[in-house]
Amino acid sequence: MVILGKLFTLFLFASLVDNIVFMRFLALCSYVGMTSQYDASIGMGIAVTFVTVMASVVTFFIYYYILQPLNLIFLKIIAFILVIAALVQLVEMVIRKTSPYLYRAMGIYLPLITTNCAILGVTFINIDMAYNLLEVIIYSLGVSVGYTIALLLLAAIRERLAFSDIPDFWKGYPLVFITSGLLALVFLGFQGMAH
Secondary structure (H helix, E strand, O other): OHHHHHHHHHHHHHHHHOOOOOOOOOOHHHHHHOOOOHHHHHHHHHHHHHHHHHHHHHHHHHHHHHHOOOOOHHHHHHHHHHHHHHHHHHHHHHHHHHOHHHHHHHHHHOHHHHHOHHHHHHHHHHHHOOOOHHHHHHHHHHHHHHHHHHHHHHHHHHHHHOOOOOOHHHOOHHHHHHHHHHHHHHHHHHHHHHO
């Protein structure tokens, strides 16, 4: 029971309290770029969730069973990026075959998941925090859910604002950045849960 509580706390911490977008400011390019369409945001969230969890598990084994025993820790950046790139290629092939609409909607952002700094950041955080395999899966899942929540919140707000009567100089990225700042303040309120 204590372990379940610890894992649940880790999940909440990763998704809300230490949200990867609003608290660590990672993955901002895809966060801004993929929130113009709500449907594309859902697809991006699912794709990033799959890649993040799988990359975390694979890099866990690579780090602890190959790099560390062979004293090749200095290769972890290259090894982790190669793992993430391979997983993104897999996701790209699956989405292209199963959902051509989503593939077109995601456009350049789909292959750019490879350079999504949140995924690489999660793999490094897992190693730095010395999480075990179960904690790695829960933390990665929590970060991915937090990223998806951030995408969906901004996408929903942007779709609503598209029909609002606002001055021209507020339209576009100025309003996106102001909205993101306000969302970050809201998520800052979750910091109280950490104490």
